[in-house]
Amino acid sequence: MISLVAITDAAGPLPAPPLRAVRVGSLCAVCEPASDESATLDALVSREALIDGLMEDRDLLPVRYGADVADERAAARVLEERHDELLAALDRVRGAVELSLRVRTVGEDADQPGAAPSGREYLAARTRGAAIARELHETLAARARAAARRPGPELLRAAYLVERAAVPAFVAEVQRLQGAHPDLALLCTGPWAPFSFTTEEVGT
Amino acid sequence: MSAHAPSAGEYDVTLLELVDRVLNKGVVLHGDITLSVADVDLVYVGLRALVSSVATAEEKGALPRMGDALSKEPT
Numbered sequence: 001m002i003s004l005v006a007i008t009d010a011a012g013p014l015p016a017p018p019l020r021a022v023r024v025g026s027l028c029a030v031c032e033p034a035s036d037e038s039a040t041l042d043a044l045v046s047r048e049a050l051i052d053g054l055m056e057d058r059d060l061l062p063v064r065y066g067a068d069v070a071d072e073r074a075a076a077r078v079l080e081e082r083h084d085e086l087l088a089a090l091d092r093v094r095g096a097v098e099l100s101l102r103v104r105t106v107g108e109d110a111d112q113p114g115a116a117p118s119g120r121e122y123l124a125a126r127t128r129g130a131a132i133a134r135e136l137h138e139t140l141a142a143r144a145r146a147a148a149r150r151p152g153p154e155l156l157r158a159a160y161l162v163e164r165a166a167v168p169a170f171v172a173e174v175q176r177l178q179g180a181h182p183d184l185a186l187l188c189t190g191p192w193a194p195f196s197f198t199t200e201e202v203g204t
Numbered sequence: 205m206s207a208h209a210p211s212a213g214e215y216d217v218t219l220l221e222l223v224d225r226v227l228n229k230g231v232v233l234h235g236d237i238t239l240s241v242a243d244v245d246l247v248y249v250g251l252r253a254l255v256s257s258v259a260t261a262e263e264k265g266a267l268p269r270m271g272d273a274l275s276k277e278p279t
Contacts, residue, residue, distance in 0.1 A: 004233055044226045045219075051226075064230035078233050089231065100221050187217045195229035 001034035004067040004075060006051055006193070007086050010058035019050075022072050024079035027086055030054060031075055034068045055193045059094045061086065062193040089198055096145050096161045097191035099170060103136060103156040104185045105129070129155050132184070136177055143170050148196050155184065159196035167191055 002020065009026045022029045032050070035043060044065065051062045069075050079086070133156040141147035144160035151157070162170045171188065178186045 007231065041223070044223050048222050048226050062225070062230040064228070064232050065226045067233040082233075086231070102217060102221075189218050189221050192221070192225060193230075195225040198229070198231040 001068045002031040003034040004029055004063045005032055006030045006054055006060040006062050008058050008060040009090055012058055022075040024076050025083050027079050027083055029075050029079055051193045061089055061198050062195050093194040093197050096163050098194045098196055099160045099162050099188060099190035101158050102154045102187045104154050106183055106185050143173055146197055161194055161197045
């Protein structure tokens, strides 16, 4: 069994063993030997590090962990079946990386929204929080090629697809917003491979 | 990016982001998905367990590869 790691159309040198490159048309699937172990933390961290290294000098679509196929011929069939769709997806993320943001109220545990003394105050705080989250998200989305809000217990959980060259400006904007909202904790991580932007149905 | 060393909370968030991406995002390709991650709640319970187990493993110096994840700087 081999495990699909990423899809790219970069013409660069083949990844070093044990990685293998399966090429079909202009697409290349980077594969590694599948491991028997399930998704241990080590395996996930090591997979992300692998993708991180690959994305340094090429555009790619990270493949969700666990896409194992029998052999290189089976990997090639996957590329054949979805060649145009994958190429279009690559075009959408070309030259960009993903930045992630989670915003919490300071002192609030992620799992437990702060206890409000009354229902009315709780509702008012929620409404305020929703407005601030929307404003933060819109401000940052304006600096991104695409953006995706995710449901979560935080005030805001979102991912942004940002041009590589625009990452410093994006981070500076996050820091500016953090300065403007001392009552909030803005946690921005990345740059990640464009994990959240591999399909078309990503909204803003 | 940021001058300060990541706090434990930031470190957890970074790890959570990493696990969430690798497990739950990325292009879904035809193939045998070897994981049973259908139940989202279960996955998140699992993540919490993972995060706390990392803290434990880190104390024991058992996670030599974590430097890669830590280079994702929280700001």
